[in-house]
Amino acid sequence: MGTYQRLQRAFARTGIALDYRDGIYHVRDDQAEAHILLPDSLPLEDKAVRQLLAFAAVRDPHGHGAVCRACATPDFHPGTVAPVGSIVATPPDFVIPAAIGTDINCSVRLLTTGARLDQLAPHKQRLVDLLTASLLNNARDVPVSTRAFRALFDEGPGAFIDGLGSEGLWAHADKARLRVELDSCIGLASFGGSARYAPDAYLQERHAVFRDPGLGTVGSGNHFVELQVVEEVLDRHAAWKAGLRAGDVVVMIHSGSRDVGFHVGQAWMDRARAQWPRGVRHPESGLYGLSGPLAGEYLQAMGVAARYAWANRVVLAELVRKDLEQVVGAAGSRLVVDVPHNVVLREQGMNIHRKGATPAHAGDFALIPGSMGDASYLVTGLGSADWLWSCSHGAGRRMRRQAVRALRPRAADDAAQPWQCVTLREERRIEEAPEAYKPIGPVIDAQETAGLVRAAVRLKPWVTFKA
Template identity: 45%
Template sequence: MSTSLKRLTKLFKKQNLAVSKDGAVYRIQNIGVPGAPISEVLLPERYNLDLKAVKQLMSFAGVAHPNGGEVRAAVATPDFHAGSSVPVGAVVATSRDMIIPQAIGTDIHCGMRLHAMDIDITDWQSKKTELVEKLRGDLLLGTRNLPMQPRSFHELFNNGLAGWVRSAKLKPMGDFIETDFVQLENELGCVYSGGSEEGHAKWAPESLVNLERSVIRDSSLATIGGGNHFVEFQIVDEILDRKRAFQLGVKKGQISIMIHTGSRAVGMHVGNYWIDKARENWPSTYKYPSSKIFPLYGNRATEYLEAMNTAANYANLNRLLLAELVRKRVREVFGKGIEMPLIHDAPHNIVTEESGCFIHRKGATPAHFGEPVLIPGSMGHPSYLMMGLGNQRFLNSASHGAGRDKSRHDMFCRNKAGEDLGLTCVDCITLKEDRRIEEAPAAYKDIDEVVEVQVQNKIVSPVAKLKPMLTFKG
C-alpha cells in the first residue's frame, strides 16, 4: 500500500469508511451502515478522492425505504466531485420500486448536443465577428423571437420532440418560420430515446400550458443557463476511429457546435416539487433518515418518472432550439446551403429503467455498447466524441466532462493572487467576467487523463478529438 493510500485510509476510517484500491478504482464501504453496497470510484492516478464527494456518494448508497426499496449499486465516473448535496459523476442503481429525486436534482435531463458542418477555416475566421454579433443577441441578450402556441407546449410535454415537431410545423412562428421541420424529424434518431419521453402537461408550470392564451413566450426556452453550461464552436482536430467517425458523419477539419444545457425553469419546477413530495410522503411512523435524503416508493416513484419525463422533453427542446438558432445564424453568415447535421444528443441528469433497476445518473452520461458519448473539456481544453462499450461495472455510464478540480471560490482567490488560470488563448463570449474566472481551464481536471482512464477501463473508446475555438457562456 502506498504512503498516500495509507494516509487516505486513515482519514476515511475516522469517518467510518473503509477504503481500498484496485488499479484506478477506489472501493469504499460504509462500515456504519450494514448491508449498504460497496461504492466504486474511478479516478486518474494523480487525483485524490475528495472526502466531501465520497461522503455525499455514501449517503445515497445507504438510502432505503421502510417499505422495502433499496440501493443496489453506487459508482462514480472520473469527473467525480462534490456538489451542493449530490456528487457530480455519481451513478446510483435502485430496486424498481424506489426512486431518489434528490439523486438527479433539479437540472433534469441536462445534456450535451453535437452538430458538425463543412466550413473552411479561413472563411470561418473572416466572418466570425459577424456571426458572434448575431449570436450574442440570441444567446446572451434575449433578442431571440420564440412565440409558441399552447398546443405545441402540450404536445411537447406529453409526447416529446416528435409531438412538438408535429404541432409546431403546422404554424411556424418567429425565428423558426423558415425552419426545416423535415430535417428536425429526421434528426430525432440521433437524440437519446428519440427525444420523446412519456410525460404529461399536468406536471409542467401552469403558465406554459394555459390553453386560453393564443401565444406563449417562454423566457427560459432556448437559453444556456449559468455555471458550466455553454454553446461552443470547435474544430474536429483528430479522427481516432475512422470507421466510427465515418458512420457518424464526422471528418477532420469540420467545425462542430457543442451545446450543454438542461431543462432550466421547468426542471427546477418539477425537481423541487418532487423533492418536497418525497419528504412529505415519508411514512409518519418512521424517523426521518439521518442523511436527509428521501426516496419515493411504489406508485409515487412511477408518478415521479412521468413528471421527470415532462421536464426531460423540455430539456430536449431547449437544446434543439439553441441549435436551430445557431443553424439559422450560420446560414445567414455563411450561406443558406450550409448543412449542420446533428451527430448526437444525450442527457447526463436522468433516471432510466435498465436491467431490472432504476439507474440514477447525476453528471454521468449513458455509455451503452455502440452508443455515442460526448465528453467535453473546459473552454481551453479539447472535447471528445467517444463510443460506449457497455461496462456493467460502471452501470453503462461515462463521465459527462473533466470534472471540477478547484472550487469556484478557489478560482476567484487564485485570480486575485495573480495566478495563471489558463485563459490566455481562450475566446469566451459572456456578459459576466466572473463566469470566465470560475469556469477557467485551471478549474478542471485534465480531460486527456479523465478520458484515458475510461479507455483503459473499457468504458468508452475514442472516435474524435475536438478543439475549442469560441465559447458562449450564459
C-alpha cells in the same frame, strides 16, 4: 508512508474502509459500498466519497426498495446533495428524486456546421456578434403555441415539432431535419410525460402563442454553447459515422430544463420528503426515495421536464443554425448526438440514476466535454455493466467556485490563447476558468483502460458562449 496509505488511514478514522486496485477505489462503511474509477493522479475528495456512500445507502423506510449498486466516473466531485459523476441502480419501482435534483435532463448536444475552420475563420467576428445577440442578449423570436407545449408534455417531441408554426425562428427551421434528428437523442423516446405536471403558464389556452422567456436560454454555471474544431480523428470508423473530419467546425450545446426542471424537481423532492413516515429519523443526506405508484408518477413528471430540456436545446441549436445561415450557410448541419447526464432511465430492468454521468451503451455515441481551455471528446460507448453502462459527463471540477474566484481573471481575447470566451458576466469567466477543471486527458484514458468508452474524435474549443 505513501499518499495512498495516508488516505486510507484518514478515511478509516471516520469509519470508511478504502481499497485501491487497478485505478479503482472501493469504498464502504457500515451502510453501503461503492466503486470509483479515478486515476491516482486526480484527487479523491472526502466529501464526495461520503455523499456517494449516502447515495448508495438510500432505501425505503418500509423495506420496499433500495439501491442495488453504486459507482462513480472520473469526473467525480461533491455536489449539492449527491456527488457529480455518480450512478446508482434501483429496482424499477423505486426512485430518488433529489439525486437528479432540478437540472433535469441536462444534456450535451453536438451538431456539425457543414463548414470548415478555414471557411469560418474570416467571418469569425460577424458570427460572434450574431450569436452574442441570439444567445446572450435575448435577440430571439421563438413563438410556441400552448397547444404545442401541451403536445410536447402529453405526446412527446414528434408532436411538438408537428405543432410548431412558421413564424419567428421556425421560419428558418428545417422541420423534416428535426424529425430525423430525434433518433440521435439518447433516451429521449423512453421519457413519459403528462401535461398535468407542467407549470400552468405553458397550458393556458388564452396564450395562443407563448413566448417562453426560458426557452432557448443557455443557463448559468457550467452550461455553454461552444464552437469547436475537430482537432484529431482517433477512430476513423466512428468519425465517418459521425460525419466528422479534421478541421471541421462543430457546435456543442450544454443546457437543461431551466425553470420547468426547477418546478418539477423541487415539487418532487418536497413530495418525497413529505412521504417520510413520522417518527422515523430523516436521512442526513437529504436523499429520500419514492416507491410503488409514486415512483411511476415521478418518472412521468420528470419526463415533462426532460422533454422540455430537449426542446430548449433544439431552440439553441436552431438559433445557431439561423446565424450560421447568414454567414456561410447551414444546410449541411446535422445532429451527431444529444446525450443526457442528469436523469433516470429505465435500463436492464432497473432505474439507472445518473447524476452528472452519461449513458455509454455499446455502439452509442457519448460526449465528454473538457473546459473552455481544454479539449472535448466524442466517444463510443462500450456498454460496461460494471459501470452501469455509463461514462463521465465531462472532466469534472477540481476547484469549487469560491476558490476559483480568487484566481486572477485572464482576458478571453488574449492573443496568446487559442480560445475565446464570450460572456456578459465577468464572474462567469473566472468561475469557469480552465484551472477550475481536471485535465481531460487522464479522465479519458482511465475510461478507455477500464473499458467504458473508446475515444473517437478530439475537439478543441474555439469560441465559448456563457450566460
